[in-house]
Amino acid sequence: MVSWETLYTAVIDGDVATARAGTQECIDAGTAAESLLNEGLIAAMKEVGRRFEEGEYFLPEMLVSAKAMKASLALLRPLLTERNVPLMGRVALGSVRGDLHDIGKNLVAMMLQGAGFEVIDLGIDVTPEKFVQAASGAQVIGLSALLTTTMPSMGQVIGALREAGVRDRVKVIVGGAPVTQAFADELGADGFSPDASSAVRKVQELLGLS
Numbered sequence: 001m002v003s004w005e006t007l008y009t010a011v012i013d014g015d016v017a018t019a020r021a022g023t024q025e026c027i028d029a030g031t032a033a034e035s036l037l038n039e040g041l042i043a044a045m046k047e048v049g050r051r052f053e054e055g056e057y058f059l060p061e062m063l064v065s066a067k068a069m070k071a072s073l074a075l076l077r078p079l080l081t082e083r084n085v086p087l088m089g090r091v092a093l094g095s096v097r098g099d100l101h102d103i104g105k106n107l108v109a110m111m112l113q114g115a116g117f118e119v120i121d122l123g124i125d126v127t128p129e130k131f132v133q134a135a136s137g138a139q140v141i142g143l144s145a146l147l148t149t150t151m152p153s154m155g156q157v158i159g160a161l162r163e164a165g166v167r168d169r170v171k172v173i174v175g176g177a178p179v180t181q182a183f184a185d186e187l188g189a190d191g192f193s194p195d196a197s198s199a200v201r202k203v204q205e206l207l208g209l210s
Protein backbone atom coordinates (compact mmCIF):
# COMPACT_ATOMS: atom_id res chain seq x y z
CA MET A 1 0.00 0.00 0.00
CA VAL A 2 1.27 3.49 -0.79
CA SER A 3 1.76 6.02 2.01
CA TRP A 4 3.71 9.19 2.70
CA GLU A 5 6.79 6.93 2.85
CA THR A 6 6.41 6.26 -0.88
CA LEU A 7 6.49 10.02 -1.50
CA TYR A 8 9.40 10.51 0.88
CA THR A 9 11.49 7.99 -1.06
CA ALA A 10 10.31 9.23 -4.47
CA VAL A 11 11.40 12.81 -3.71
CA ILE A 12 14.77 11.72 -2.35
CA ASP A 13 15.31 9.56 -5.45
CA GLY A 14 14.01 12.28 -7.78
CA ASP A 15 11.49 9.77 -9.15
CA VAL A 16 8.88 12.01 -10.75
CA ALA A 17 6.64 9.21 -12.04
CA THR A 18 6.39 7.49 -8.63
CA ALA A 19 5.87 10.82 -6.86
CA ARG A 20 2.97 11.58 -9.18
CA ALA A 21 1.37 8.11 -9.15
CA GLY A 22 1.94 7.68 -5.39
CA THR A 23 0.35 11.03 -4.59
CA GLN A 24 -2.72 10.20 -6.66
CA GLU A 25 -3.03 6.79 -4.99
CA CYS A 26 -2.71 8.33 -1.52
CA ILE A 27 -5.33 10.96 -2.36
CA ASP A 28 -7.67 8.26 -3.68
CA ALA A 29 -7.11 6.22 -0.51
CA GLY A 30 -8.11 9.25 1.57
CA THR A 31 -4.72 10.02 3.18
CA ALA A 32 -4.68 13.56 4.62
CA ALA A 33 -2.89 16.06 2.38
CA GLU A 34 -1.12 17.54 5.43
CA SER A 35 0.46 14.20 6.29
CA LEU A 36 1.67 13.68 2.71
CA LEU A 37 3.07 17.18 2.76
CA ASN A 38 4.78 17.21 6.14
CA GLU A 39 5.94 13.62 6.66
CA GLY A 40 6.46 12.91 2.98
CA LEU A 41 7.50 15.90 0.87
CA ILE A 42 8.92 18.44 3.32
CA ALA A 43 10.83 15.81 5.32
CA ALA A 44 12.29 14.44 2.07
CA MET A 45 13.45 17.89 0.94
CA LYS A 46 15.20 18.36 4.29
CA GLU A 47 17.06 15.11 3.70
CA VAL A 48 17.96 16.19 0.14
CA GLY A 49 19.37 19.43 1.56
CA ARG A 50 21.38 17.46 4.11
CA ARG A 51 22.81 15.20 1.40
CA PHE A 52 23.73 18.22 -0.73
CA GLU A 53 25.46 19.84 2.21
CA GLU A 54 27.43 16.65 2.93
CA GLY A 55 28.57 16.40 -0.70
CA GLU A 56 26.53 13.24 -1.28
CA TYR A 57 24.14 14.99 -3.70
CA PHE A 58 24.94 17.57 -6.35
CA LEU A 59 22.87 20.12 -8.24
CA PRO A 60 21.30 17.61 -10.71
CA GLU A 61 20.02 15.43 -7.84
CA MET A 62 18.61 18.47 -6.05
CA LEU A 63 16.91 19.50 -9.27
CA VAL A 64 15.18 16.16 -9.92
CA SER A 65 14.07 16.00 -6.28
CA ALA A 66 12.52 19.45 -6.72
CA LYS A 67 10.78 18.21 -9.88
CA ALA A 68 9.36 15.19 -8.03
CA MET A 69 8.13 17.42 -5.21
CA LYS A 70 6.52 19.82 -7.67
CA ALA A 71 4.76 16.95 -9.48
CA SER A 72 3.27 15.81 -6.19
CA LEU A 73 2.35 19.34 -5.09
CA ALA A 74 0.51 19.93 -8.37
CA LEU A 75 -1.87 17.12 -7.38
CA LEU A 76 -2.15 18.27 -3.76
CA ARG A 77 -2.78 21.89 -4.75
CA PRO A 78 -6.58 21.57 -5.18
CA LEU A 79 -6.86 20.00 -1.72
CA LEU A 80 -4.70 22.65 -0.07
CA THR A 81 -6.31 25.62 -1.77
CA GLU A 82 -9.92 24.52 -1.33
CA ARG A 83 -11.59 27.48 0.25
CA ASN A 84 -14.62 27.43 2.48
CA VAL A 85 -14.33 30.93 3.86
CA PRO A 86 -14.99 34.33 2.26
CA LEU A 87 -12.14 36.39 0.80
CA MET A 88 -9.97 37.65 3.65
CA GLY A 89 -7.52 39.95 1.85
CA ARG A 90 -4.79 40.07 -0.75
CA VAL A 91 -1.17 38.98 -0.32
CA ALA A 92 1.61 39.50 -2.89
CA LEU A 93 4.34 36.86 -2.61
CA GLY A 94 7.69 36.48 -4.30
CA SER A 95 11.18 35.01 -4.01
CA VAL A 96 13.56 37.93 -3.71
CA ARG A 97 16.10 39.09 -6.31
CA GLY A 98 18.71 36.45 -7.07
CA ASP A 99 16.68 33.62 -5.53
CA LEU A 100 15.26 30.90 -7.77
CA HIS A 101 13.85 28.68 -4.99
CA ASP A 102 10.08 28.67 -5.11
CA ILE A 103 8.75 25.47 -3.56
CA GLY A 104 8.38 26.97 -0.07
CA LYS A 105 6.91 30.20 -1.43
CA ASN A 106 4.41 28.21 -3.51
CA LEU A 107 3.38 26.26 -0.43
CA VAL A 108 2.83 29.46 1.53
CA ALA A 109 0.69 30.67 -1.40
CA MET A 110 -1.41 27.48 -1.37
CA MET A 111 -2.00 27.61 2.39
CA LEU A 112 -2.98 31.29 2.21
CA GLN A 113 -5.39 30.55 -0.63
CA GLY A 114 -6.85 27.71 1.41
CA ALA A 115 -7.39 30.13 4.30
CA GLY A 116 -9.30 32.54 2.07
CA PHE A 117 -6.64 34.97 0.85
CA GLU A 118 -6.16 36.05 -2.72
CA VAL A 119 -2.51 35.58 -3.64
CA ILE A 120 -0.64 37.55 -6.26
CA ASP A 121 2.32 35.35 -7.10
CA LEU A 122 5.16 37.56 -8.29
CA GLY A 123 7.35 34.54 -9.02
CA ILE A 124 11.09 34.17 -8.49
CA ASP A 125 14.04 36.58 -8.73
CA VAL A 126 11.67 39.47 -8.04
CA THR A 127 13.19 42.97 -8.04
CA PRO A 128 12.42 45.48 -5.26
CA GLU A 129 10.64 47.62 -7.90
CA LYS A 130 8.19 44.81 -8.64
CA PHE A 131 7.39 44.43 -4.94
CA VAL A 132 6.80 48.18 -4.73
CA GLN A 133 4.39 47.99 -7.69
CA ALA A 134 2.53 45.11 -6.04
CA ALA A 135 2.16 47.11 -2.82
CA SER A 136 -0.62 49.20 -4.33
CA GLY A 137 -2.91 46.18 -4.67
CA ALA A 138 -2.07 44.13 -1.59
CA GLN A 139 -2.39 44.43 2.18
CA VAL A 140 0.56 42.12 2.82
CA ILE A 141 3.81 41.49 0.97
CA GLY A 142 5.58 38.18 1.55
CA LEU A 143 9.28 37.81 0.80
CA SER A 144 10.96 34.43 0.47
CA ALA A 145 14.73 33.77 0.52
CA LEU A 146 16.45 30.38 0.67
CA LEU A 147 20.04 31.56 0.29
CA THR A 148 22.12 33.45 2.81
CA THR A 149 23.37 35.48 -0.16
CA THR A 150 19.86 36.65 -1.11
CA MET A 151 18.69 37.50 2.41
CA PRO A 152 20.01 41.09 2.06
CA SER A 153 17.61 41.56 -0.90
CA MET A 154 14.80 41.50 1.68
CA GLY A 155 16.20 44.64 3.26
CA GLN A 156 16.40 46.25 -0.18
CA VAL A 157 12.70 45.60 -0.71
CA ILE A 158 11.82 47.21 2.61
CA GLY A 159 14.07 50.16 1.72
CA ALA A 160 12.40 50.53 -1.69
CA LEU A 161 8.93 50.46 -0.09
CA ARG A 162 10.05 53.20 2.28
CA GLU A 163 11.52 55.31 -0.52
CA ALA A 164 8.32 54.98 -2.53
CA GLY A 165 6.39 56.20 0.52
CA VAL A 166 4.25 53.05 0.74
CA ARG A 167 5.90 51.23 3.65
CA ASP A 168 3.10 52.22 6.07
CA ARG A 169 0.40 50.97 3.74
CA VAL A 170 1.49 47.32 3.68
CA LYS A 171 2.59 44.70 6.15
CA VAL A 172 5.78 42.85 5.23
CA ILE A 173 6.25 39.23 6.21
CA VAL A 174 9.47 37.30 5.58
CA GLY A 175 10.42 33.62 5.50
CA GLY A 176 12.60 30.89 4.04
CA ALA A 177 14.94 28.34 5.59
CA PRO A 178 17.79 30.70 6.63
CA VAL A 179 15.49 33.50 7.84
CA THR A 180 14.97 33.97 11.59
CA GLN A 181 12.84 36.16 13.81
CA ALA A 182 16.00 38.07 14.81
CA PHE A 183 16.80 38.76 11.15
CA ALA A 184 13.22 39.88 10.51
CA ASP A 185 13.43 42.27 13.48
CA GLU A 186 16.74 43.63 12.23
CA LEU A 187 15.19 44.28 8.80
CA GLY A 188 12.18 46.03 10.25
CA ALA A 189 9.75 43.46 8.79
CA ASP A 190 6.32 43.18 10.41
CA GLY A 191 6.39 39.42 10.70
CA PHE A 192 8.29 36.17 10.25
CA SER A 193 7.11 32.57 10.08
CA PRO A 194 9.13 29.39 9.89
CA ASP A 195 6.55 27.45 7.85
CA ALA A 196 3.49 27.77 5.67
CA SER A 197 0.78 27.10 8.24
CA SER A 198 2.19 29.55 10.76
CA ALA A 199 2.55 32.05 7.89
CA VAL A 200 -1.22 31.98 7.54
CA ARG A 201 -1.69 32.64 11.26
CA LYS A 202 0.84 35.48 11.11
CA VAL A 203 -0.92 37.16 8.16
CA GLN A 204 -4.28 36.85 9.96
CA GLU A 205 -2.71 38.37 13.07
CA LEU A 206 -1.12 41.25 11.13
CA LEU A 207 -4.45 42.08 9.53
CA GLY A 208 -6.29 41.86 12.83
CA LEU A 209 -8.32 38.85 11.68
CA SER A 210 -7.42 36.46 14.50
Ligand code: B12
Nearest residue numbers: 049066100101102103104142144147148175176177195196
Ligand atom coordinates in the same frame (compact mmCIF):
# COMPACT_ATOMS: atom_id res chain seq x y z
C1 B12 B 1 15.27 22.18 -3.92
C2 B12 B 1 16.49 23.03 -3.73
C3 B12 B 1 17.01 23.68 -4.86
C4 B12 B 1 16.33 23.65 -6.23
C5 B12 B 1 15.19 24.69 -6.19
C6 B12 B 1 14.02 24.29 -7.06
C7 B12 B 1 12.83 25.20 -6.84
N1 B12 B 1 12.08 25.35 -7.89
O1 B12 B 1 12.58 25.73 -5.77
C8 B12 B 1 17.51 24.05 -7.15
C9 B12 B 1 18.19 22.78 -7.62
C10 B12 B 1 17.13 24.90 -8.37
C11 B12 B 1 18.44 24.77 -6.18
C12 B12 B 1 19.44 25.63 -6.59
C13 B12 B 1 20.39 26.17 -5.72
N2 B12 B 1 20.51 25.89 -4.40
CO1 B12 B 1 19.20 25.04 -3.40
N3 B12 B 1 18.15 23.89 -2.22
C14 B12 B 1 17.09 23.17 -2.43
C15 B12 B 1 16.70 22.44 -1.12
C16 B12 B 1 17.21 21.00 -1.20
C17 B12 B 1 15.23 22.39 -0.76
C18 B12 B 1 14.48 23.73 -0.72
C19 B12 B 1 13.02 23.43 -0.59
O2 B12 B 1 12.29 23.46 -1.57
N4 B12 B 1 12.58 23.04 0.63
C20 B12 B 1 11.18 22.63 0.89
C21 B12 B 1 10.33 23.85 1.24
C22 B12 B 1 8.90 23.40 1.54
O3 B12 B 1 10.87 24.44 2.39
P1 B12 B 1 11.32 26.00 2.45
O4 B12 B 1 11.72 26.45 1.11
O5 B12 B 1 12.24 26.19 3.58
O6 B12 B 1 9.94 26.76 2.75
C23 B12 B 1 9.24 26.66 3.98
C24 B12 B 1 9.67 27.74 5.01
O7 B12 B 1 10.99 28.16 4.86
C25 B12 B 1 8.66 28.81 4.86
N5 B12 B 1 8.82 29.86 3.84
C26 B12 B 1 9.44 29.85 2.64
N6 B12 B 1 9.27 31.00 2.01
C27 B12 B 1 8.51 31.79 2.78
C28 B12 B 1 8.05 33.08 2.61
C29 B12 B 1 7.29 33.66 3.62
C30 B12 B 1 6.77 35.03 3.43
C31 B12 B 1 7.03 32.95 4.82
C32 B12 B 1 6.29 33.58 5.91
C33 B12 B 1 7.49 31.65 4.99
C34 B12 B 1 8.23 31.08 3.98
O8 B12 B 1 7.48 28.09 4.54
C35 B12 B 1 7.80 27.03 3.65
C36 B12 B 1 6.81 25.93 3.79
O9 B12 B 1 6.74 25.38 5.08
C37 B12 B 1 17.47 23.30 -0.06
C38 B12 B 1 17.82 22.60 1.25
C39 B12 B 1 16.98 23.06 2.41
N7 B12 B 1 17.01 22.27 3.46
O10 B12 B 1 16.33 24.07 2.41
C40 B12 B 1 18.69 23.73 -0.89
C41 B12 B 1 19.46 25.00 -0.49
C42 B12 B 1 18.52 26.12 -0.09
N8 B12 B 1 20.13 25.34 -1.75
C43 B12 B 1 21.35 25.76 -1.60
C44 B12 B 1 22.22 26.17 -2.65
C45 B12 B 1 23.65 26.47 -2.25
C46 B12 B 1 21.77 26.30 -3.98
C47 B12 B 1 22.57 26.80 -5.18
C48 B12 B 1 23.45 28.03 -4.91
C49 B12 B 1 23.40 25.60 -5.69
C50 B12 B 1 24.37 25.90 -6.79
N9 B12 B 1 25.62 25.60 -6.54
O11 B12 B 1 24.01 26.40 -7.84
C51 B12 B 1 21.46 27.09 -6.22
C52 B12 B 1 20.97 28.55 -6.15
C53 B12 B 1 19.97 28.92 -7.18
C54 B12 B 1 19.40 30.31 -6.92
N10 B12 B 1 20.02 31.35 -7.44
O12 B12 B 1 18.42 30.44 -6.19
C55 B12 B 1 21.74 25.79 -0.12
C56 B12 B 1 21.77 27.21 0.45
C57 B12 B 1 22.94 27.43 1.39
C58 B12 B 1 22.98 28.81 1.94
N11 B12 B 1 23.37 28.85 3.19
O13 B12 B 1 22.68 29.79 1.35
C59 B12 B 1 20.68 24.83 0.52
C60 B12 B 1 20.32 25.15 1.98
C61 B12 B 1 21.27 23.39 0.43
C62 B12 B 1 22.39 23.14 1.42
N12 B12 B 1 22.10 22.46 2.50
O14 B12 B 1 23.50 23.58 1.22
N13 B12 B 1 18.16 24.41 -4.89
